[in-house]
Amino acid sequence: MKLKLFSVLALGGLLSAAFACGDSSGDGGSGGSGGSGGDTTSSTTKSTSSSTKATTGGMTTTTGMNTTTTGMGMCDDGTAGTIDSQICTDCIICTQTGNCSAEWQAYANDPNYDAYLACNQACAADDDACFQACSDMYPDTDDAFIAAASCSICGECPNNCDAANVCM
DSSP states (O other), rough: OBBHHHHGGGGHHHHHHHHTTTOOSSSSOOOOOOOOOOOOOOOOOOOOOOOOOOSSOEEEEEEEEEEEEOOSSSSSOOOOOTTTSSHHHHHHHHHHHTTTTTHHHHHSSSSSSSHHHHHHSSSSSTTTHHHHHHHHHHHHHHHHHHHHHHHIEEEEEETTTTTHBBBB
16 A cells, blocks of 8 residues: 555654654663662562554454554554554654664665755645655655655554555
């Protein structure tokens, strides 16, 4: 499935910024020093567990007016969201280090990534002509972004990002 272009171009800057911030490299900082002693206390801890059910293979179930799509990854929690919701953004960020990491990495490594990002960030949210001009100026970068966003939204976050309405 491919993402409908008009729905996601305004999200390009947000998603790209989230990807850039998701870098996990580094040494983690230096260790701290121990604390001082304190009073002796006792405590009781109650432990609970939860489980996550994952469905693979991608399946769509339609019941009356409701359509539920189950993606192939673990990022979509099944909650219905919209393309501009926080749950969708969180799901996309999850896929950037999961099943769509290769697509997001290809986009981030594109030589025109920074220029494409700056171009799209300069566009007003409802200025489709501006977004189209950025796509036309950087067609390969645009293709890489659409591939990454399509993987996340249409393939891995169908419920959280409302793929039924934003993907073709």
